[in-house]
Amino acid sequence: MTAEALPLPRLVPTPPPTGQVEARLLRLVDRIKADDALAFEELYRLTRDDVARTLFHLTGRRNDLDDLVQETYVRLLRAVPSFRGESQFRTFLYRVCANVALMHLRWWRRRREDLTDDVPEQLSIGPDPERAAQQAQATRLVHRALETLSAKKRVVFVYHELCGMGPEEIAQAVGASYNTVRSRLHSARLDFTNAMKALVQDAEVRP
Amino acid sequence: MIRHETERLWALAADELELDDRRYVELHLSDCPECRDALEAVELARRALESAKAASPSIDWLSTDEHVGSLVEKRMRVAARPRWVPFAFAGGLVAVAAGVTFVLWPSEAKTLEAPPSEPPLVQVSQPRPVRVELARGLTRVSARSEPVSAGETLKSGDVLRTGVAGKAFVHLPDSSHVRVAAATQVALTRAEADDVALTLSRGRVSVRASHEQRRAFVVHAGDVAVHVVGTIFSVENGAEGVEVAVAEGEVRVASGEGKEAAVKGGERLSIDPRGRTKLGRLTPGLERELSEVQGVAEAVTSAEQQVVTVAAKGGRAPAKQPGGLLPRLSTDEARARQVTLDEPAPVQAAPAPATTTVTVEPETQVEVEPLDGPGTAFPSLAGGYTRGVPYRNEVALDAPAPAPAAAPATSPKPEGPASDESEWAALPKAQPAPAPASAPPTLIVPMLEAKPAPVAAPTPAPLATKTSKSLEQVFLEKAEASLTQGGCERYLPGLEDIALESQGAAQQARILRARCFDAQLRPKQAMSEYAKYLEAYPKGRFADEARSALGQ
Known part of the structure; x- marks a missing residue:
């Protein structure tokens, strides 16, 4: 198979705005700009689960995910006045998440710590323990494979593959061009696939 | 495997290819065993991603809600303060001093x-009201929600609500203390000296019930009733059911189906919406909260x-x-x-x-x-x-x-x-x-x-x-003593308040917080406290200690 033989793959476009939810978030933003603390409370309630899940995948953090969530909302509160509605609010929120995650990824990598040892403990155990165990194992593998990616590639990859964002939206969220996002994504897919393959082979050799 | 192969195989697995392209790739795969292996690796990676996508992290939301709330509250308070405030405050001090002298x-x-x-200031026969000791983001729910501040009195029938930035301490007429956590709504159904009933609509209350003689002390949460004699416990009413945690003593939990269970100190009983119960141990977060009460x-x-x-x-x-x-x-x-x-x-x-x-x-x-x-x-x-x-x-x-x-x-x-x-x-x-x-x-x-x-x-x-x-000094002394005796975490919130607002004891409060975190083997928080201390008091009494801890 060669590059000339096959057409280039098409990336999934950005999904349309979620209508009512987005409109509600925008109304809340207007109220927050008018120093309405209750509006921020409502915004927090609406978005906190999504933010926590995103940060979890972006950083693979185990102990201080709570801190990252807190930091994200403090930064968001600081940044909301600069939001002019040029993008979806969700994109704006993901941009804040990306900034927090990038900062922590770089910081932790300087510390050279293994971040993924305790990932399963971070997971919320559902009603089916067996399924939860499989999910924990898969999550641990995914996060270990994500560790092989550079911070920027990881953000793009997680946003596309785990958060379901399209490349245009990711471009807005990370402040890069569409082509840059596409290039990072393709590169990340290659790295991730290789890392997963290596991890699975390693697990088979050392069960 | 070259890069373009993986791109197209991933696109195939993700169903991102147009129909013609898809047929072309599938045709190629039928003649290329190496590409089939590569596709298998891609599909394996995608399956793992699908599984991981559904995973949700376990977060102590109560604690996070509270922290976010307080951080946001502080930020909004600072943002709302104009820059001329310090000058106005200084001028105000002079004016107040002159005014007080005159008055x-x-x-x-x-x-x-x-x-x-x-x-009358003192009236023996007058019933004792419910007193709000601390109110942060607390409102009284009625036709028109009205904010409640510390020092106000409440009465039976009042419904209280805290925002995500909220927290309140309420002193009940029977000398019991109730801590109302963030995002909580609780009704003071009966708040008399000899009869207390709280109805928890959502959120969590932590109670230190007094040992005074009374007819009843009950907390209703959904169809669950928690009967108390004299103990320290909390009740949470959330989407996943009701949770009763007991730090000291024992409470009797009665469900709507007529079942009863006793929860003892150190235990936590969860009752899901279907009425199934699960007994566990107290979580550290709950222990901290109950310790605070x-x-x-x-x-x-x-x-x-x-x-x-x-x-x-x-x-x-x-x-x-x-x-x-x-x-x-x-x-x-x-x-x-x-x-x-x-x-x-x-x-x-x-x-x-x-x-x-x-x-x-x-x-x-x-x-x-x-x-x-x-x-x-x-x-x-x-x-x-x-x-x-x-x-x-x-x-x-x-x-x-x-x-x-x-x-x-x-x-x-x-x-x-x-x-x-x-x-x-x-x-x-x-x-x-x-x-x-x-x-x-x-x-x-x-x-x-x-x-x-x-x-x-x-x-x-x-x-x-x-x-x-002063009470402040008493508090600081007790906090300092707790560093050696254990249990300093219960003083952390109060120390933070003193560190933020006190004129004379802020330094000591900040350093005590750092020492407490140190004692609890929480280095990140301890370092943060030491850093805050140095930032605020670079030449303070405890600056050497802080620098030493930070390795400076």
Whole structure:
């Protein structure tokens, strides 16, 4: 198979705005700009689960995910006045998440710590323990494979593959061009696939 | 495998290819075993991603909600403060000082007493109301939600709600303490001295129930009822059901289906919406929260004991208020609570008819002097922090044997804003005699006592320092002691409040927080506290310790 033989793959476009939810978030933003603390409370309630899940995948953090969530909302509160509605609010929120995650990824990598040892403990155990165990194992593998990616590639990859964002939206969220996002994504897919393959082979050799 | 292969195989697995492209790739795959292996690897990676996508992290949302709320609240408070505030504050201080001096001039003193139309300050038969000790983001839910602030009283039937930035401590008429967590709605269905019923619609309340005799103390959460005798526990009502956690003692939990279970200290009982129960251990977060309630209760007890001791030594009964065990002052009174019995000149005694206080025992007027600033802060009995000046009269009564004469004119007089220690060293030593018309500016605060108080001789300052402590100092001492005795985490919220708002004890509070985190082997938080200390006090008393801890 060669590059000339096959057409280039098409990336999934950005999904349309979620209508009512987005409109509600925008109304809340207007109220927050008018120093309405209750509006921020409502915004927090609406978005906190999504933010926590995103940060979890972006950083693979185990102990201080709570801190990252807190930091994200403090930064968001600081940044909301600069939001002019040029993008979806969700994109704006993901941009804040990306900034927090990038900062922590770089910081932790300087510390050279293994971040993924305790990932399963971070997971919320559902009603089916067996399924939860499989999910924990898969999550641990995914996060270990994500560790092989550079911070920027990881953000793009997680946003596309785990958060379901399209490349245009990711471009807005990370402040890069569409082509840059596409290039990072393709590169990340290659790295991730290789890392997963290596991890699975390693697990088979050392069960 | 070259890069483009993986791209297209991934696109195939992700169903991102157009129909023609897809057919082309599939055709190629049928002739290329190596590409089929590569596709298998891609599909494996995608399956793992699909599984991981559904994983949700486990987060202590209650704690996170509370932290986010408080951070947001602080930020909004700072953002709302204009830059001219510090200058205005300084100017305001001058204006207030001038105003207080004017207002407290003897001829005006009477006007500050309670007007005749006000209810009696002490009335034995009056029912004790619910008192809000600390209110952050607290509202009373009604047709029009209204904010509730510390010091307000509530009654049976009131419904309270805290925002995500909210937190409140409520003192119930039966001397129980209730901590209302963030994002909670709770109704004071019955809040009487002998009967308490709370209805928790959502969120969590932590309760330190008193051991007073009463008909019942019950917390309703959905169709679950938690019956209490005397214990420290919390009840949470959320989407996943009701959770009852007990730190000390035992509670009886009755579900709507008629089932009953006992939950003992250190246990946590979860009841899901289907009525299934699960017994577990207390989580660290819950332990901290319950410890906080216990810390509040201990601070109150400590303050109460101080008053009782004082009363025993001084032959006085502690002042009683309708709101609770400790004397409560109105806003006006709270602005001027510093007793100045060590003033050289005696007091201006208020004429009996002007005092509207109804007491069952003889009443004594205690002279007070203007406070040293409107922004003085002290820890509230709820473990929180309250603006104003601390009580001084109760500790002031801890004077030695009464002296027949008024304090000599050479008695030291505190001047201006002083440190906590010096302020409290100047506590009143004697009960003054009625003052002549030329007495210094005074304010009359009615005090309940068993008999007319004699005038005591002035006490040397060092002794007074030793015996006279503000609630803030008591709190800090207890917090420091807890570093070696254990359980310092219960003091952390109060220490943070002091560190943020106190004028004189902020340094100590900040360093105590750092030491507490150190003792708990939480280095990240400890480092953060040390860093905050150095940032605020680069030449502070504990700067060396902080630098050493930070490795500087």
